[in-house]
Every structure is written in structure tokens, then in C-alpha cells.
Amino acid sequence: MDTKILAGAGAVAALSGFGAKRVFVVTDPYFMKNGVAARVGAACRAEAVEYFADVKPDPTVELAAAGTAKLKAFGADLVVALGGGSAMDCAKAMVYFEGTGLRLVAIPTTSGSGSEVTDFAILTHGEVKHPLVDEKLRPWAAILDSDLLMELPKGLIADTGFDVLAHALEAFVARDTGYFSGAMAKEAFCAAWETLPRSYRGDSGARLPMHQAATMAGLAFTHAGLGLCHALAHALGGQFHVPHGRLNAILLPSVISFNAPAAGAKYAALARAAGIGGSVDTIAVRNLRGSLCRLRRELGLPETLAQAGVAPADVKMAAGDIARAALGDPCCASNPRTADEGAVRAILTEVSGNG
Ligand SMILES: NC(=O)c1ccc[n+]([C@@H]2O[C@H](COP(=O)([O-])OP(=O)(O)OC[C@H]3O[C@@H](n4cnc5c(N)ncnc54)[C@H](O)[C@@H]3O)[C@@H](O)[C@H]2O)c1
Ligand SMILES: [Fe+2]
Numbered sequence: 126m127d128t129k130i131l132a133g134a135g136a137v138a139a140l141s142g143f144g145a146k147r148v149f150v151v152t153d154p155y156f157m158k159n160g161v162a163a164r165v166g167a168a169c170r171a172e173a174v175e176y177f178a179d180v181k182p183d184p185t186v187e188l189a190a191a192g193t194a195k196l197k198a199f200g201a202d203l204v205v206a207l208g209g210g211s212a213m214d215c216a217k218a219m220v221y222f223e224g225t226g227l228r229l230v231a232i233p234t235t236s237g238s239g240s241e242v243t244d245f246a247i248l249t250h251g252e253v254k255h256p257l258v259d260e261k262l263r264p265w266a267a268i269l270d271s272d273l274l275m276e277l278p279k280g281l282i283a284d285t286g287f288d289v290l291a292h293a294l295e296a297f298v299a300r301d302t303g304y305f306s307g308a309m310a311k312e313a314f315c316a317a318w319e320t321l322p323r324s325y326r327g328d329s330g331a332r333l334p335m336h337q338a339a340t341m342a343g344l345a346f347t348h349a350g351l352g353l354c355h356a357l358a359h360a361l362g363g364q365f366h367v368p369h370g371r372l373n374a375i376l377l378p379s380v381i382s383f384n385a386p387a388a389g390a391k392y393a394a395l396a397r398a399a400g401i402g403g404s405v406d407t408i409a410v411r412n413l414r415g416s417l418c419r420l421r422r423e424l425g426l427p428e429t430l431a432q433a434g435v436a437p438a439d440v441k442m443a444a445g446d447i448a449r450a451a452l453g454d455p456c457c458a459s460n461p462r463t464a465d466e467g468a469v470r471a472i473l474t475e476v477s478g479n480g
Contacts, residue, residue, distance in 0.1 A: 145203035210238025237285025239343020288370035350459025429478025
């Protein structure tokens, strides 16, 4: 793997072996308050540790710039990102803009974004979420410590878990997917399909396998790319600030239907691999879509944007901007079926719901 991966209960202890003298920890206020950031900082056994704990969900370009200035002033030899996709993306952008190729250790606390192994960092500028994509954004190491996941709230497990399913599914059918990324996408989808409901129900034994599935899905999509579901989730997230995974949960069934004419055989293969089944491809695709909708309900997730608190009239008013942002998003280019404004508007109407 390009990123060194260390996984298991208590894996943050590995930080002591990285020989760091000056460590810069990037996290959000939640981990500063509950003492986990201090525990992670101490595990580095460094001479000095500085904390940047201002990360908020959907980090902005301005926040990353402020963090970069603090990082430069401190003079670190190791950066540690602790948190969900937002903290990791912010830290990745800071290391990128700092420009000297500092080592970054990413410690995810949600089983979701896969950011700990990807070339992506998503920053918000105005009302648009821009994916920065560059190999230099890939963290040096990822630590998957299941001890950090024991307090995960159910809603966060559901949101971020659907992000994993969307990553694996989109990577599996992406235009440029290949044998290796396809194998990782398939394994990640099957593992998440099995462990996400268990993790949601409180089975602590499911936390590490689900965490590893999230990272595996990240490895798959960083090589294969994503698709229209993510392009739309970025566009809608920039406008309405609904959690990223929740948007994927709302969008995924409609995107599968749109893509089915181009990717039906692959969706069917994935459905069969996950035990969802279906004798002929069209039925397997229908079963895949139906099973995702059932899981979404089981995990208490909304089915429409209206149920997620976004008024259909607001979606209608912003539809032109959303379509432009989605079609210009890098994820759209790897979607297996070419989308145009009409297709995007039709999906938006389908997922809007009744206000
Ligand atoms: N870089 C990538 O490859 C990539 C891929 C997908 C998504 N993303 C981005 O990642 C972001 C979403 O990340 P996310 O879904 O991990 O959520 P997040 O990082 O935005 O965190 C959401 C909330 O959960 C809290 N939280 C995190 N871990 C917790 C824990 N263990 N216990 C309790 N609370 C916890 C955080 O404090 C925060 O308030 C979005 O901005 C999305 O665009 C990036
Ligand atoms: Fe995602």
C-alpha cells in the first residue's frame, strides 16, 4: 500500500515508534474536550506537541489556510490528523499547502470517508465543495484503532457507513476501474454490507471490520474514482450542509437506476457477491436497489432531501447551480454513464420528496 496501514485495538500506540520530535495534531473540538487528542499527542513521545482543534464539518479553504499558517509557524516534523473525514481532509490540505512534504499520520474516528488512504481532500469554498485530487495528498500512514470507535453515536455510524457503501459501489462500476481496484471495491462492499447493520445495533466486534472496510473502500476509489452519487453529494453538501454520508444514502438508489443501462452487469455481480442475489441481471440490480433502501430504513436514514430538512422549493430554486457543480465535479468524469443537465435535474426531482 502507498500508505502504511496499522490496524487493531490500541493501534495508536504505534505513534511512539515514528521518532517524531515536534508533532502538530489536527482535530475537532470534540476530541480536544474528551481528552482523546491529548492521549494521542502523548502517545507520540515527542518533545513538543501543538494542537489545532478548530476543524468543523465540511472544512473551508479559509480554515485550511489558517491551519497552514499555524503549522508553518510551529515547525513540525510530523502531523497527526485525528477525527472524521473533515479533520483528515483539513490536515491533508494543510500539509499540502505547507509544501515541504511533511509526514502525515491519519487516525480516522469514523468508519466512513476513507480519507486516511486517499488522494482526495474536500474543501468548501463559498457554497461549493471542491475535491482537491493529488497523489501528494495521500497520508504517509493510517492508524485504524477500534478503541476510538466504541462511543460512536448510532446516527454517525449510519451516515458514515452509507458513505462506505457508496465509495465501494461507485468504485466498482467506475469508468476506469480495473482488476485490483475492483477486487478491493467488491471486498469492501461485502464487508460493509455484513458489518454495518451489526455495528449499528451495537455489536462492538463489528467495529474493527467495518473500520477496515471503510479504508479498503478508500483504497479502491482513490485508484478507480467515484461517480455521479458523489458528484451530487458534493454539490448538495456545499449548498445545504446535510452530512455527506446521509446525502449518499438519499442519492444512491436513484443513481443506480440511472447507471443501470451502462453498468447493470457489474451491479448484478456485486449484488450476487454480497448475497443479495437475483437470477438475471435486471432482477439483481432491482434487488440491490431495494436492499439498499431497506438498509437505509433500518439505519433510520432519510429517504428524501425533504426528510433530511431541505425544502423541495429550495432544491428547485438551486437546481441549475447544483447541476453545474455536479457536472463539473471530478467524480462525474468517472461515472460509468455520461450524465447531462437533464439527467441530474431528473435525479434531483426524484430525491427531493414532498415538503
Ligand atoms: N478525502 C476523501 O477521500 C473523502 C471521502 C469522502 C468524504 N470526505 C469528506 O469527509 C467529510 C465527512 O467526514 P465524516 O463523515 O467522517 O464526518 P466529519 O469528520 O465531518 O465528522 C462529523 C461529526 O462527527 C463527530 N465525530 C467524529 N468521530 C466521532 C466519534 N468517534 N465519536 C463521536 N463523534 C465523532 C465530529 O466531531 C463531527 O462533529 C465530508 O466533508 C466529506 O466531503 C472526504
Ligand atoms: Fe464519500
